[in-house]
Amino acid sequence: MQKIQMNKGQQGFTLIELMIVVAIIGILAAIAIPQYQDYVARSQMNRVYGEISALKTSAEEQLLRGATLSGALSTVGFTESNLVNEGASTVSKSGNDYVIEAVLGENASVAVTGAKIQLIRTPQGAWSCNVKDGTANNGWDDSFIPVGCSNT
Secondary structure (H helix, E strand, O other): OOOOOOOOOOOOOOHHHHHHHHHHHHHHHHHHHHHHHHHHHHHHHHHHHHHHHOHHHHHHHHHHOOOOOOEEHHHHOOOOOOOEOOOOOEEEEEOOEEEEEEEEOOOOOOOOOOOEEEEEEOOOOOEEEEEEOOOHHHOOOHHHOOOOEEEO
């Protein structure tokens, strides 16, 4: 009679091999999750900057017609955004400058909630961007500021 030998090559993983895999996944997650959250915060700041930058054309047109800009963002054509706290966002005159200000809130990342993006128009017609940062203890980082904007 012939003996049947069992193949011992397919016994599975040892406990130490499984623990090493779990440790590697944990290390990768510890690095990837904060990086992803920073990416989301930066992209939200850039999205709101783009949304309110589109309002410059409407503001210019109204100023050329002699209108005075003040009030809610809707006065310059802003419809809505799920990242902007519309109750706190305004168009106003500060000295001789006009300021379009969007305050991040609603569905914005905790790290950028409360941050203010201001588009400032001088009497000469030049536009600049200023960001008033959010709460530092919520995870604010200056890398969230859109390119071309300053921080105060």
